[in-house]
Amino acid sequence: MQIIWISGSTSQIKRINITALGLSKIVLVLSFIFILVGAGIHFLGFRVAVQFKPELAREIGGVITLQEKDEIESTYRERLEALQVQLGHVTDQIGKLQTLKDRFTELATPSPIKHKLKDDGGKGGPYLPIHLNPKTNGKLLEDLDSSLGNGKILVQTVNKLELSWQQQYQWLSQLPTAAPIANSVGLTSNYGPRVDPFTKRIALHPGIDFSAPSGTPILSAGNGIVIRADSDHAYGKVIEIKHIDGFVTRYAHASKIHVKLGQNVARGQLIAEVGSTGRSTGPHLHFEVMYNGSLINPMQTLANRTPK
Incomplete structure (x- = not known):
């Protein structure tokens, strides 16, 4: 062309x-x-x-301005810091609950075995607190990752505490610390020397007596296994329950027994009814506690119960 x-x-x-x-x-x-x-x-x-x-x-x-980007990041940072503050509050509350739980455990644990509360092995290491409210000028994503990491640590801590508290609850529930009789009743005789109601002489009373009408429910003071369910001249109809850590409880003078030898019983379970069988002057529950084969004052095991 x-x-x-x-x-x-x-x-x-x-x-x-x-x-x-x-x-x-x-x-x-x-x-x-x-x-x-x-x-x-x-x-x-x-x-x-x-x-x-x-x-x-x-x-x-579909783009945004730098000003809008900064505003969005500022908003999310404020929310992140608010979340960190809340996590800090949760951590403080967990610490307070742990302290409160330790106090209740101290009150509920029988005196002869209070030392077991501290026998949980050696502990130590450097103090590395978790900073749940860092106000830094770092990148938002980095701060977010840090907060997520702290949150995971907090969750792990709570899970460990939950397991520990469940184990302690199971341990306490098997100890003879619950009231062995239903309803509000009074103590007619304490543990120790007293005037025997039959001989009128000073003699050792190896337990405590709860005054109650015949038929009042007698309850197991803790989880355990029935190692005796029969009767004799002194105790009348009597039940003995073996608990953990060397404890045995005895319930005497019952009018009726509701458990049998070898049966597992739970804390607060009905095991018998108040009566006046055996060497007794009237309806009442005679309650004894043995620790490693020796009689102890039941008041050492019953949580904060005082004579009425």
Whole structure:
């Protein structure tokens, strides 16, 4: 293909040969120029929209301004710090609950075995507190990761405490610390020397007596197994229950027995009814506690119970 060009001033004739390849090159160059110009205009339009009309920028390209980005990050940082404060409060409350639980455990544990509360093995190591409310200028994602890590540690701590508390509860429930008789009753005789009601002489009273009407429920003072359920001249109808850590409880002068030898019983379970069998002057429950084969004052095991 040939194009003839005639100059107006000189009437000079110029011939330009255009091949298909050359024409293709020209079209490609022009197309590339148009693309660059279009991209530049598009980018410039975004810059203008971002600066002067962010709503249009979001509508066109889904972008946000730096100011909006900072505002969003500030909002999330405030929420993160609020969460960290709450985690700090939770940690404090867990510590208070642990202290309160230790006090209750101390009260509920029989005196002869209070030393077991501290026999849980050696403990130690450096003090590395968990900072649940760090106000840093670090990156939001880094602070978020740190908070998530602290949260996981807190959850693990709570899970360990829950397991420990469940174990302590199971341990306490098997100790003879519950009231061995239902309803509100009075003590007619304490543990120790007293005037024997039959001989009128000073003699050791090996337990405590609860005054109650015949038929009043007698309850197991803790989880255990029945190792005696029969009768004799002194105790009348009597039950003995073996508990953990060397404790045995004895319930005497019953009118009726509801358990049998070898039976597992639970804390607070009905095992007998108050009566006046055996060496007795009237309806009452005679309650004894033995620790490692020796009689002890039952008041050492009954949690905060005082004579009435």
